[in-house]
Amino acid sequence: MQALPTENIITSLIEAVEKLIPVYMQNPLDEEKSNGNTAFCIIDEEGNVHGKFLGADKIRARELYRIAWTKASQAYITGTNTGEFEKMYFNDPDNTDSFGIKAPDFIGWFGGQVLQLQSGEKLYVGFSGFRGTTDIEIMRQALAAIEG
Template sequence: MENLTLDVQIEVALSKIEGLITEYMLVEEDLRISNGNVAICIITPDGNIYGKMYGNDKPRLRNSYRIAWTKASQVWLTGIKTGDYEKLVFNNVVDENSHGIEAPDLIGWQGGQPIFLKDDTCLSIGFSGFRGVTDLDIVTRAFENL
């Protein structure tokens, strides 16, 4: 998939996610969390934001997108996966406010991660609605080979 514009690459990944949601809905723990009402937020290095909500429960989707944005923006500020960054802060490896995020505002959950495209563009991505490990996996799978 070389020579695709960033917009096209993101659209390809968003389409892949739609298919992967069905697969993850077969996992009882993931189904129970949001019944498939999930969201993704993508922030480019220059601050452009892409997002998509999947599902029909608008209040649940609003909350899922809010969490996805919080995860993505934390990765955008830190360059580090959510969950991993919190460990660094709470173990005093990184100063609490060194990236402009105070402890009460740390997301604390997995699901935010930097994803590098083949051209080395780094996207800061947050996904919310499934278990944290699934949130990470669905994004990794959707963006592989891009």
């Protein structure tokens, strides 16, 4: 099977996430946290930014997108998932300048991650609106759905 161009993968990933959100909304913990509002951001290796606000509350969705963008851009800058980056940062206090992001400008919770495509290219993604574990899972499930 020939790999799809990155732009097609991103479009398909956005569609796959949109299909998964109602499924994850059925979990009362995620539905309560999001109240129907989520956002996600995808950055490709060239620095192109893609994303989407979802939900009726545009102000809340805007704030969630800001968080998703911060998560995705941190993964893009560091090449490391959020949550993991913070462990590296705080465990090497003599080398904190080498990471490129300084406290308090980084996100300390999960939801930003590096996704490797079958082609070897990477996407740097952030999701916000659900619990951190769900934020990570939904992006991985969406990628698995399109790349099998």
